[in-house]
Amino acid sequence: MIIGIPKEIKTHEYRVGMIPASVKEVVSHGHRVYVETNAGTGIGFSDQDYIDAGAQILATASDVFAEAEMIVKVKEPQAVERAMLREGQILFTYLHLAPDPEQTHDLINSKAVCIAYETVTDKHGRLPLLAPMSEVAGRMSIQAGAFALEKSRGGCGMLLGGVPGVEPAKVVIIGGGVVGANAAQMALGLQADVTVIDRNIDVLRQLNAQFNGQLKTVYSTNDSIEKHVLEADLVIGGVLVVGAAAPKLVTAEMIKKMKPGSAIVDVAIDQGGCVETSHATTHSEPTYIVDDVVHYCVANMPGAVARTSAVALNNVTLPYIVNLANKGYKKALQDDKHLLNGLNVYRGQITCESVATSLDLPYVTADSAIA
Structure with missing residues (x-):
């Protein structure tokens, strides 16, 4: 051939x-x-x-x-x-x-x-050709979020892990799959306060065991998403519905109520994004601001590495x-x-x-x- x-x-x-x-x-x-x-x-x-x-x-x-x-x-x-x-x-x-x-x-x-x-797919129902890029994007999402939180980028000027005497940033990860698990690993490594939201209890149990209880796990409902998004300094959107457009789990109304200078990294943007105010950006202009919330929505995140x-x-x-x-x-x-x-x-x-x-x-x- x-x-x-x-x-x-x-x-x-x-x-x-x-x-x-x-x-x-x-x-x-x-x-x-x-x-x-x-x-x-x-x-x-x-x-x-x-x-x-x-x-x-x-x-x-x-x-x-x-x-x-x-x-x-x-x-x-x-x-x-x-x-x-x-x-x-x-x-x-x-x-x-x-x-x-x-x-x-x-x-x-x-x-x-x-x-x-x-x-x-593979025999276990996983997505073997998506997984490595999801691993990269999940890890990069925390780097991108830290970047977006810098004051010069429109963020609130918060260091993800804080320092002694200063509390760390609250990182909320929506979706506990490959993106979410890798994002959690990086965020915990930087000593952030990490919460993962997912609708699969087995996934939440697995994450709890994987990270020895260092992160918080929350069952996904409209109410729990809104509560934790409004408390977050950084939100990572890692939702995937195979082949389909991503559901809009973070609404424009939630964005209006988020902390000024908080940030969102919508890793689901390749599938349309899981945030209602998301639209695809590029590595040349990776961020934009809606209602004082910095959005990072680069559609080919792994291309940066x-x-x-x-x-x-x-x-x-x-x-x-x-x-x-x-x-x-x-x-x-x-x-x-x-x-x-x-x-x-x-x-x-x-x-x-x-x-x-x-x-x-x-x-x-x-x-x-x-x-």
């Missing part, structure tokens, strides 16, 4: 779909890899590194899209990239379609085979890339129901029920679509 790796073009996105080590592995299976020039230079991988791994360098993204049978990316294709997709071409990347009707309609019209990292993120992502995507290349997409999808869960758009049809529901579009099951 011919695999294409274009350079990412989202603002301040330096990750790359395949690092040279991944290319070398795929080439060893007899496949060809075309890489757009300078695709990996932002994280220290030169064109020569790719050549040494067995890839061929092409001058433009359009050259890569024209040659490749499968496009491997990191972030969702931008409009100019979507225009280059063709019928039957495989697109393997993060998509986050539920809050993005424009991208969804473009992918439908392309008639490409679009497999989303974020809805691929692009080398770590790219290697971590490649560690989990590589076996799927090899499988798709070795078997072809149809057999690979038919043989692996967990990879099949990643199929979001298939030759003009929505094959992810949560995306179809969120966007009020017709839905067909993935297995019937490829049968």
Whole structure:
């Protein structure tokens, strides 16, 4: 199979779909890899590194899209990239379609085979291709929140961990999954006062055991969310509904009542955000203020630590890339129901029920679509 790796073009996105080590592995299976020039230079991988791994360098993204049978990316294709997709071409990347009707309609019209990292599952019901970026984003959320609380950034001027004689900041984490657990780990490490809110009692028990009772756990209701958000200095939004738009758990009315200079980091922004006043920002302009509350809503947070993120992502995507290349997409999808869960758009049809529901579009099951 011919695999294409274009350079990412989202603002301040330096990750790359395949690092040279991944290319070398795929080439060893007899496949060809075309890489757009300078695709990996932002994280220290030169064109020569790719050549040494067995890839061929092409001058433009359009050259890569024209040659490749499968496009491997990191972030969702931008409009100019979507225009280059063709019928039957495989697109393997993060998509986050539920809050993005424009991208969804473009992918439908392309008639490409679009497999989303974020809805691929494993035998335990987890999301193995989302997990490493959720780990990164969860850890980064505390760094970003500390940054947003600085007075020069519009925050209240509070140090997360305080100092002797000064109480620490109150950090409220909504969602106790991978993002929430990693955020809690970082916040506790900085000696903040940490509360995690989740609607799954087993998750709360697990977090309590994991952190030896150092954090507070609260069952999620509208009342408990409002109570703790209004008391918080920093709120981390780490809610995930697989494939669907994130629920708006923090309302605009709550924002109005929050402490002046408090901060929100909405990690769920890729899926539309779990805060009503959130809208996507970039690493160039990461924050904005609504009702004296600093909002950090960068839609590709792990891109800020692009080398770590790219290697971590490649560690989990590589076996799927090899499988798709070795078997072809149809057999690979038919043989692996967990990879099949990643199929979001298939030759003009929505094959992810949560995306179809969120966007009020017709839905067909993935297995019937490829049968």
